[in-house]
Amino acid sequence: MREIIQDGERVSNFLSELSAEIGEAAASNVLQTSVNILERIPEVNSSEKILGLLYGLIQSGKTNIINMTVALAADNGYKLFVVLTDRNNSLQDQTFDRSDSALSGMLVRKMDEISEEDPEYLKTVLETDGIVLICKKDTADLEKLITFLSNQDLTDISALIADDEADAIGLNTNQRIEGEDPSAINQQLLDLRDMVSTQLYLQVTATPQAIILQNKEDTGFYPEFIEIVDAGRGYTGIHTFFQENAKEHIRNVEKEEIKELARMESDDEDITSIPDGLMSALSNFVIGASVRLLENTEPRREQKFTFLCHISPYQLIHTRIKKLTKKFVADLYKALKRPEESEKRDFIMHYLLAAYADLEDTHPKIPVFPDVLKVLSDNINSHDVIVLNAAPESQSNIKLNKKYNFIIGGNKLGRGLTIPRLLVTYYGRVVARPQVDTLMQHARMCGYRSKDLTVTRVFIPEDIADLFEEICEHDAVQRDIIKNHNIESTLYLNRDNLSPSRPNVIPNSVxxxxxxxxxxxxxxxxxxxxxxxxxxxxxxxxxxxxxxxxxxxxxxxxxxxxxxxxxxxxxxxxxxxxxxxxxxxxxxxxxxxxxxxxxxxxxxxxxxxxxxxxxxxxxxxxxxxxxxxxxxxxxxxxxxxxxxxxxxxxxxxxxxxxxxxxxxxxxxxxxxxxx
Structure with a gap:
């Protein structure tokens, strides 16, 4: 086994920063995972290419592992680093910010920025400290990347390419069509892999179903090794919500309610028209966030809590829910500040009391209701209602500045985005043929959230909750067969209810x-x-x-x-x-x-x-x-x-x-x- 430098400058800097953020034990686990990966990486200038897979967990800190692996590879002689992200601008910005902070001493740039740099400067940096390029997996960004690299002398350059959310974009969507050329982005990724003779191409995802079923071939995307990420201390995964503690955290929403929200007229903004499940979810959130504010156990900058509504990909529905949410806040404010003038006070108090009673079951030392209500009254002006979708007026990323943050969206919420301090999720995406990878990526309630677990709830239709429970079992089995039985090319899945992924990336030979x-x-x-x-x-x-x-x-x-x-x-x-x-x-x-x-x-x-x-x-x-x-x-x-x-x-x-x-x-x- 090769000797890996684990205490180089870049690793030491990032390890120190990460330890302060997530604790020494968790940071050490990140480093160990990166060491495991680097033990598979080709020797510098060996003209060897290896394709691997990092099988993570939803919102488990995979980006930290990517950055630590980059730092470790840089300390061990690698010079070129490409981090491929989803086409989502929010996710690219999030990835850039984290990499730029983590990799001190290295040049970190997005592809739309690289043309602004002096070519001679870039050449020198590439040969010395190394360059980290953050590139979206769209044809324009990838073309910029390929053009940039084609103008560099890569003869003695070893590269690490980290393909984040590798199963989402980049697999050949034409592979089921006999004689068809690879799909555009897949071909660009193949071209990218051909440009550097020494490289590790590391696929990164928590949902590798489609990747595991790819063809083993030189131009394929089937991994030669799989590194599994185990849950760290404080991590809450889908098993926490849908298996181990479902009674504590899952609240049923009638499926008809989701349909009702889709049918509502956009000008129907009376608070009493908000369906029962959504009203309960909103009330649970403002009470839960107020409880955490009252307990005041963390720095003020971290006292920013989130509610997530994800029921549809359609922007019109997002707009309706935004208006209803704003009406909820307005009527709530009036009921708290001027109760004698509020016609809706009894209606609102009914839901707030019910939410408090619900949280009492999981929070053994919950503050008394009047104190919670006062904190809510004093702080509710610090709120924001954020829509994340493809609309031009939509926010491009999640930057929370308020104490009570209501996020509404669709497909933009599906992959990679970390939603801080998420207390309540209202979920209801209904599809005829559910897919394992899509559903798992929608589980934004997962992450290092143990400190907020006593006030965390998921409002969801029962049949969709059952699907998540089934996915829990699949994921547990899949990790077990890979880690403990060395079964790396097979999926164990109840396929009668679930598809592994979208059909066009599954080979005909499956x-x-x-x-x-x-x-x-x-x-x-x-x-x-x-x-x-x-x-x-x-x-x-x-x-x-x-x-x-x-x-x-x-x-x-x-x-x-x-x-x-x-x-x-x-x-x-x-x-x-x-x-x-x-x-x-x-x-x-x-x-x-x-x-x-x-x-x-x-x-x-x-x-x-x-x-x-x-x-x-x-x-x-x-x-x-x-x-x-x-x-x-x-x-x-x-x-x-x-x-x-x-x-x-x-x-x-x-x-x-x-x-x-x-x-x-x-x-x-x-x-x-x-x-």
Missing amino acids: GAYKPGQLRFPKVPEFHSGVIEEVTSYVNEKVLDITEPFEPVEIEVDTVIDIFNKIPLLVTGGWRTKVIVEYLSWYKANRSNSINMLYNIDTNIGLSKSRGSKEIGSVLSPSMQRIVSEVDSKKPLAIFVRNRGVKEGWDGVDFWIPLFRFPEDENNILFNLNNI
């Missing part, structure tokens, strides 16, 4: 094993002089366990051993590696045994209807009946010994393996070309 599905290879090895030893081996393993047609429990390791021993000539939809990996995971997480049965002395031939190129039906009607009676909730391995005497065989016995996946388990998705 297949799936579904719950309850029975699989067998098209043609096992059957040749005389090749298969006899294997047949004898399987005989010894199987025949003494039980009689033919008698289901029995068998150790998982025995089945894995047999499956690995049986050679195959034509696999068809059977992938021994995927099935064996699944069995290893099943053993670790479910049970050490599965069901097994076998049959001998069958006389199966090649199927004439399939051109005599593969086996037809393997199980006889009587065997099918027995299989149907075996517990379907547990995996079933079946071994059928064929006599090999029919036309096309070689006159010797050989075993055919079959496997039935259990019902009520995950679908298993994988790229057939990668296995």
Whole structure:
């Protein structure tokens, strides 16, 4: 293992800054993750290219890891650093600000700024301290980047390219169209990768579903290694809200309410027209934020709290909710300041009292209600209602200056943006075919928010909350199979309810094993002089366990051993590696045994209807009946010994393996070309 300088100037500076921000332990974890990545990075000037994946968590500090990895690589001889961001201007600005602050002594520039610099100065900086380029993944910015690099001498320059939100933009959206050229941005990223001979291209995302299913090829985007980010101390993830503590934090919103908000007229601004769930969410926010202000446990500059409304991508709906929110604040202010003149005071107080009672359940030492109300009355003028969408008048980024901040938006809220001190989320994006990556990226309530957890709520329709719970299970399993079972090219997912990602970035070669599905290879090895030893081996393993047609429990390791021993000539939809990996995971997480049965002395031939190129039906009607009676909730391995005497065989016995996946388990998705 190479020696990595971990106490260089850039790392030391950033580590000190980061420790002050998130604590020494968390900062050390960031450094260790970056060291793990750098252990895979090509040696300086080695003309080697490596593609890796940083599998993070939603709002878990992936940008800190990117910056620490840049600092570490710079201290170890790398000179060129490109950080690719979403097309979202807000996200680019956020990334630039963080990198510029973290990487002292290095030149950090956005692509629209680089042309303003003196060329000779840039050349000198590139050869000495190094350059960090923040580039949006749009065709214009990428073209500027490629043009800039083409004018540099990169012969002895080693590069780190960090592709943030790598699954969102950059994968080939034309790959399902036979003969079609790569999509524009994908081609630009390929061109970028070709420009530097020594490089680490690091994909960064918390939702790698599409990346894991990419083709393994030189021009592909399938990673050669995966580094998993574990949750640090104080991190609250989707499991916190939707599994472990759902009763404390999740509040149901009727789906009809979301539709009602979409139908409301823009001039319907009476506070009593605000639907019950939204009114409850707004009230929970102002009470929760007032509680935190009253407790006064942090510096004044951090006393800026956020409410998030994300129910639609449509700007008209954002405008309606903004008007309703402003009406809520106006009527709230009047009810607090001039109660005798407020016609809506009783209506408002009902919701404020209900919100306080709700927070009492999770905040054991909540201040008394009159004190909370006074803080709200004294501070509510410090508020802002911010719309984040693609409209020209929309704010370009999140810069909170008020104590009570109401953020309303759509797709701009979907990826990467960190929303500080988010106390209440009102969520209701409804789609016909939900996608894992999109839903996970909408979980802006995640992050290092443990200090505010007692006053944090998520208002959401029940069926969408159920989807988030399902995604929790998928993400936990996915991390487990990669980290503990070295299964890096397979997704375990309930695909009946969820798609892994948008269809146009999923290769045509992706297949799936579904719950309850029975699989067998098209043609096992059957040749005389090749298969006899294997047949004898399987005989010894199987025949003494039980009689033919008698289901029995068998150790998982025995089945894995047999499956690995049986050679195959034509696999068809059977992938021994995927099935064996699944069995290893099943053993670790479910049970050490599965069901097994076998049959001998069958006389199966090649199927004439399939051109005599593969086996037809393997199980006889009587065997099918027995299989149907075996517990379907547990995996079933079946071994059928064929006599090999029919036309096309070689006159010797050989075993055919079959496997039935259990019902009520995950679908298993994988790229057939990668296995």
